[in-house]
Amino acid sequence: MKPIKTELVVLGGGPGGYAAAFYAADKGKQVILVEQERRLGGVCLNRGCIPSKALLHATELIRQARHSGNLGIAFGSPAVNLEQIRKWKDGILDRLSGGIGQLGKARNVQVLGGRGHFEGGRMLRVETQEGQKFIEYDTAIIAVGSKPAVPKAFDLGNERVMSSTEALELEDIPKDFLVVGGGYIGLELGTVYASLGSSVVLVEAMASLLPGVDSDLVQPVMRYAKENFREVRLNAKVLKMETAKKQIKVTFELGGAEKEELYDRVLVAVGRVPNCNDLGLENTQVKTTDKGFIEVDKTLKTRDPHIYAIGDVIGGAMLAHKAAKEARIAVDNIVGEASVFDSIIPAVVFTDPEIAWCGLTANEAKEKGIAVKTVRFPWAASGRAMTLDRVDGVTKLVIDPESERVLGVGIAGHGAGELISEGVLAIEMGATARDLAESIHPHPTLSETLMECAEVFYGEATHTVAPKRNTPAEQV
Amino acid sequence: MDVKIPVLAENVTSGIVVKLFVSQGDDVKQGDDLLELETEKAVAAIPAPATGKINTIHVKEGDSVKVGQTVITLAEAGEKAPAAAPSVAPATPKPQAAPAPAAPAPLPEIPAQKGSLQPAGVPPPAPPSIRKAAHQLGLDLSRIRGSEHGGRITWDDVKNYIQTLERIAFAPKEGGAAAVPSARKAAPEPVDFSKWGPVRVQPMSTLRKKISEKMAESWTTVPHVTQFDEADISVPQRLIETHGPAYQKQGARLTLTAVILKALAGHLKKHPIFNASINEAAGEIVFKDYCHLGLAVDTEQGLIVPVLRDVDKKSLLELSKQIQDLAARTRERKIALDELMGGTFTVSNQGGIGGGHFTPIIRTPEVAILGVGRAVERPVARKAKIEVRPILPLALSYDHRLIDGASAARFIKEFVQALENFEESAVAIGGDKGKKTQQGTAVKGKK
Known part of the structure; x- marks a missing residue:
């Protein structure tokens, strides 16, 4: 069979893959995008960012209604129609995925449906519905992403033990729901199910939720979880799971003792692993790390001179926007424009309230021994936060006391995910706290907290009384 | 400590x-x-x-x-020194005179640029567009000190850095060690003078580079006009002769320079615009109510201008002592940096060396400078008679943005008069006794 020749083949149609294919096409390359699933968009669109945010928004109505009594507006109990929620959510996914297909078509990017397998450094075999096809390429980009990790001990073959993929399908509202893992996936989905009425227990092996995130940012979420989940168990381990009729019997290790409990459903959210198996990488010079991620250099090129890799499959922060940026860097290098990844990667946890941060965190500064000054502005001092009845927030800046440059921004609070981009721009542009403080922020908005926080650095915030400046650099 | x-x-x-x-x-x-x-x-x-x-x-x-x-x-003293400083080799008690590395080093080190360094582990503060371009050019942004708040690097900073690099790269090898990183313009292409005969190359000292930078800046930004005149210094000369010995007893040398400075101090009070500066950014004229006069001193390394403070408030004796001290310390380069700053008007007296009129360059942000040549005896007409008088060439360069030609003409004319009629009371140590009569003779006096 005669192979199809192309300049670039992109393996994987997620937020990294399609971004790479489109950008390369915009740069004049002839591109084939290979995707094994019916819908483009990858995990982000089909089983991750988008469906989870749809569910979080839908259930936020329930959370808000519960508290609206304080404001003098009370609702009765919500009537939840799971089928309608799923229909609404899936409608979004169809529309988005269709949109991506059209954007590809408009650029003459050929989408080939099927599973790809490398036959050599310059040849990809694709198992399509019409049979095998071979693609002979000049360059390939691997963007096959990751999948939820399911430890062997939890893999009972029982659909009541779910990964995020199944949990997002919202099969039913389990009465007793266990979330294993206090990372962002466990917290977000735990929030969805708790709002729908499940009695949620969350277990985390480490001493805090969202390990690694600055503790002052986690605090508001911890408070929410304690109020709305049945229990949050830190430093706790799940030893065993067994099928017990229509339930799952879970054995915990709690403070040295074992404990057994029954749950209607269990969500296992303990991390994600790269989709590196069965790609035929052994037929190329691509190397993987001991953790199974593909090894790349600064230009995102693998050990094989004709193959690049981007996104979750190369490790680091497993975030769609990181993959999309890497897509551009890989393509830049492929078309001969030197480019490396030197951007900060913002992170948002869509809990209630949201947590968002970018740049240097206080924790990192401490680890790296960088002297910084951390300043905070509590949302209790924000008029806008009060009118939203959401004073459970904090905005903070991590500042280099010498140059006054903003090195990191952290926000916990309602809509933090929408607010963080100002922080990203400030850091990327090398802005100083003075720049933030001197820029007029509209009143009354939550964005003012960034300006006031910068004012706190100079000891001159209008809506809070802060100690005077020139205190020695602290490491918080 | x-x-x-x-x-x-x-x-x-x-x-x-x-x-x-x-x-x-x-x-x-x-x-x-x-x-x-x-x-x-x-x-x-x-x-x-x-x-x-x-x-x-x-x-x-x-x-x-x-x-x-x-x-x-x-x-x-009293604090114990560690028995043997472990980190330093005790076998080399003499400070090493930095043995120059012989062959390698394709490019000399760029001297530290102004501005704050970023802490270790923090990337340089430049926007993504500049970072990308720098990467493509192979520039290490952490070596560039940004000019904006917080050390932020702008396109201009990058351009200047590249121009500096190029200038150093094309400079003669021995002289390349220290370029001026802050210079705004690229240096003209170097000429290979050795094509026409043997040459010797010597690095420019920091001082020479600073002089060159300052002069070029003043000459290119300030519209200069130089007004010439001459003064008959019979009176000052006679006063110096008469009172010189008294000054000497006090350990001071009474010179024409001191007299000129003293006369200028009083004169500048009457013409404050010559003691002013332009604040271009604010569109304002800054008049200074003090009189700090710069005095150009010729040193082995080059021109240095120390500043004499409050000349108007000092007696000629104090001034004479101070000039001596300041000039000596300047020649030995023992002068404090503060003593080089804050001047309001400068005098460059070449009389000690010789020469007539010249066109001195203003020391910005000052707006005028007085150049003094060597006094020579010349026949002049006095009351229809030819007399021989010591005539001093004077040259006043002024900033024509601020000072008009008529003001300059008045300034120099009146200054000539002030110098020609310098009062003995200002010279005599201890007061103004018998000033009228002595001055009367002085005017007619001849050397």
Whole structure:
């Protein structure tokens, strides 16, 4: 069979893959995008960012209604129609995925449906519905992403033990729901199910939720979880799971003792692993790390001179926007424009309230021994936060006391995910706290907290009384 | 205790260690000079802040140092010095004179640029567009000090850096070691003079580079006009002759320069615009109610202009002593940086060397400068008679943006009169006794 020749083949149609294919096409390359699933968009669109945010928004109505009594507006109990929620959510996914297909078509990017397998450094075999096809390429980009990790001990073959993929399908509202893992996936989905009425227990092996995130940012979420989940168990381990009729019997290790409990459903959210198996990488010079991620250099090129890799499959922060940026860097290098990844990667946890941060965190500064000054502005001092009845927030800046440059921004609070981009721009542009403080922020908005926080650095915030400046650099 | 480079003067953030006076283990007394630092303005000695023993020397001659940098660790008297400083080889008591690395080093080190360094582990503050371009050009942004708040790097900073690199790359090898990183314009393409005969190349000193920069800046930004005139200095000459010995007894030398400065101080009060500056940014004229006069001093290394403070408030005797002291210390380059700043008007007297009129360049932000040549005896007409008088050439360069030609003409004309009729009372030590009669004779007096 005669192979199809192309300049670039992109393996994987997620937020990294399609971004790479489109950008390369915009740069004049002839591109084939290979995707094994019916819908483009990858995990982000089909089983991750988008469906989870749809569910979080839908259930936020329930959370808000519960508290609206304080404001003098009370609702009765919500009537939840799971089928309608799923229909609404899936409608979004169809529309988005269709949109991506059209954007590809408009650029003459050929989408080939099927599973790809490398036959050599310059040849990809694709198992399509019409049979095998071979693609002979000049360059390939691997963007096959990751999948939820399911430890062997939890893999009972029982659909009541779910990964995020199944949990997002919202099969039913389990009465007793266990979330294993206090990372962002466990917290977000735990929030969805708790709002729908499940009695949620969350277990985390480490001493805090969202390990690694600055503790002052986690605090508001911890408070929410304690109020709305049945229990949050830190430093706790799940030893065993067994099928017990229509339930799952879970054995915990709690403070040295074992404990057994029954749950209607269990969500296992303990991390994600790269989709590196069965790609035929052994037929190329691509190397993987001991953790199974593909090894790349600064230009995102693998050990094989004709193959690049981007996104979750190369490790680091497993975030769609990181993959999309890497897509551009890989393509830049492929078309001969030197480019490396030197951007900060913002992170948002869509809990209630949201947590968002970018740049240097206080924790990192401490680890790296960088002297910084951390300043905070509590949302209790924000008029806008009060009118939203959401004073459970904090905005903070991590500042280099010498140059006054903003090195990191952290926000916990309602809509933090929408607010963080100002922080990203400030850091990327090398802005100083003075720049933030001197820029007029509209009143009354939550964005003012960034300006006031910068004012706190100079000891001159209008809506809070802060100690005077020139205190020695602290490491918080 | 750590000896750090102190704040030497405004706008001076770094310097080069030209000489180390001490070695490890030396005992020093408070005030002893530890090292000599050459900055772009002058050479300054860094004294020992306390009595003690030199523990560690962190720099060597030729090193570039910044304000606040620790250069020497001193064990204060009474404080125990560590038995043997472990980190420093005790076998080399002499400071190493920085052996110049022979062959390698394709590009000399760029001297430290102004502005704050970023802490380790933090990327340089430049927007993504500049970072991407820098990467494509192969530039290391952490070597560029941004000019904006927080050290933010702008496109102009990158351009200047590249131009500096190019200038250094194309400079003769021996002379390349220290370029002026702050210079705004690219240097003209170098000419290969050795094509036409043997040449010798010598690096420009920091001082020479600073002079060259300042002169070029003044000459290219200030519209200069130079007004010439001549003064009959019979009177001042006679006063100097008469009172010189009295001054000498007080340990001072009465010179024409001192008389000129004294006359100028009074004169500038009547013409304050010549003692002013332009604040272009604000669109304002700044009149200075003080009179600090710069005096150009010819030193081995080049022109240096120390400043005499409050000349209007000083007696001629005080002034004479101060001129002597300041000029001597300037020639030895022992002058403090502060003594080079804050001038309001400058005098360049070439009389000691010779020469007539010349066109001095204004020392911005001052707006005028008086150039003085050598007095020569010339026949002049006085009351229909030819007399021989000592005639002093004067040249007043002024900033035509601020000062009009008529004002300059009046200024110099009246100054000539002031000098020609210099009052003996201002010269006589201890007051104005019998000034009228003596002056009467003075006017007619002849050498």
